Amino acid sequence: MNPRPGRSITVQTYHGTDIPNSIECDPSPEAVAMQTQSLRRGTLILAGARPLGPPTGRYNCHGLVFASRRTNVPAAGVFDEGVIEALLTRDEYERIPSSPQVGDIIVYRSDSGEIEHTGFVNRTEDIGSVRKVFVWSKWGALEEYEHLEKICPYGNYTIEYWRLKR
Amino acid sequence: MNKQNSWIEEVILSDGAFLLLGSSSVSRYVRMAGQLAYETTLRNQIESGLVSTDDLLNRARELRAQLAAKKQRDVEEVELAIIIAITSEIASETASELLIELSLNDQPPLTWISALARRLFQERAANILATDLEGARGRPEGERSKTTLCASSDAAGIESSSVLTIPPAFVCEDSLDSAVVDLAA
Numbered sequence: 001m002n003p004r005p006g007r008s009i010t011v012q013t014y015h016g017t018d019i020p021n022s023i024e025c026d027p028s029p030e031a032v033a034m035q036t037q038s039l040r041r042g043t044l045i046l047a048g049a050r051p052l053g054p055p056t057g058r059y060n061c062h063g064l065v066f067a068s069r070r071t072n073v074p075a076a077g078v079f080d081e082g083v084i085e086a087l088l089t090r091d092e093y094e095r096i097p098s099s100p101q102v103g104d105i106i107v108y109r110s111d112s113g114e115i116e117h118t119g120f121v122n123r124t125e126d127i128g129s130v131r132k133v134f135v136w137s138k139w140g141a142l143e144e145y146e147h148l149e150k151i152c153p154y155g156n157y158t159i160e161y162w163r164l165k166r
Numbered sequence: 167m168n169k170q171n172s173w174i175e176e177v178i179l180s181d182g183a184f185l186l187l188g189s190s191s192v193s194r195y196v197r198m199a200g201q202l203a204y205e206t207t208l209r210n211q212i213e214s215g216l217v218s219t220d221d222l223l224n225r226a227r228e229l230r231a232q233l234a235a236k237k238q239r240d241v242e243e244v245e246l247a248i249i250i251a252i253t254s255e256i257a258s259e260t261a262s263e264l265l266i267e268l269s270l271n272d273q274p275p276l277t278w279i280s281a282l283a284r285r286l287f288q289e290r291a292a293n294i295l296a297t298d299l300e301g302a303r304g305r306p307e308g309e310r311s312k313t314t315l316c317a318s319s320d321a322a323g324i325e326s327s328s329v330l331t332i333p334p335a336f337v338c339e340d341s342l343d344s345a346v347v348d349l350a351a
Binding site (some may be wrong): 001006024027028030034035040041076077078079080117141 | 177192275
């Protein structure tokens with residue numbers, strides 16, 4: 001169990017600026033069991049979303065992508081608008097128009113333009129002219145999943161792909 | 167907490183646990199709590215008077231106390247988040263006081279609850295002022311303390327002319343500025 005929930009660690013961008021973060025407490029077994037009964041979750045599982053690991057409050061989706069599973073980015077519960085946008089710039093990512101590859105970052109942007117979810121492109125499958133993109137991401141304080149890009153709780157958002165500048 | 171003791175339907179609690187624990191940003195957490203508040207019958211029970219505002223606020227305090235005593239994010243958080251979203255639409259000083267009270271303690275596992283209460287209180291101050299400034303025009307004096315929860319999710323906030331139920335000291339300058347612009351327009 002997390003000995004000191006809410007604490008921060010030093011994480012910096014490629015440019016050397018500090019990244020706000022916090023390591024939070026885990027969801028209880030009862031809360032985890034309750035969410036497995038969710039009809040919304042059940043629909044996504046039936047559509048092929050595959051849980052990969054246990055739920056943890058240690059890191060969130062952005063913590064998986066930008067902090068190697070060590071912490072939540074940004075710190076949980078704080079005003080977070082623009083934080084992930086700034087991270088992409090300071091880590092020198094650039095948006096790519098199409099044809100995502102394994103290792104690219106997938107960004108889910110809400111109607112208000114805010115980035116609400118990120119993950120990694122895990123694999124792609126070309127079926128005829130259609131490319132199926134599989135994503136590896138963490139859903140908040142819940143599990144990591146492998147899922148198709150649209151088969152997740154953030155699937156109705158605008159999707160972008162980002163890659164390190166060459 | 168036993169699910170059977172909850173004021174919220176089991177199916178909504180399950181979806182709520184999935185949506186709220188699955189949120190990585192405050193904006194999404196607030197939006198999900200609001201969405202769940204529109205799905206539960208508790209909201210209708212408040213509107214029809216089957217559940218009083220005082221009972222609702224007491225329930226919120228009870229859940230907060232239970233959650234504060236835990237070391238993990240637990241099922242109480244889901245019910246409490248939904249109740250907070252409902253409370254934010256009630257135009258009364260006691261509802262405002264609860265939101266402030268909940269926003270002050272942001273120690274885990276209350277971090278997200280605190281952020282939710284803070285955000286909803288901030289939005290509430292602006293809504294009430296704007297509604298007041300528009301709604302008070304042309305209404306008879308006798309109607310100005312009526313509080314009604316909106317019937318549809320399209321009509322955000324409350325329909326109320328409870329003028330300045332939040333003490334002016336709580337209203338931020340930004341809200342006042344936008345209200346002035348509204349009035350001028």
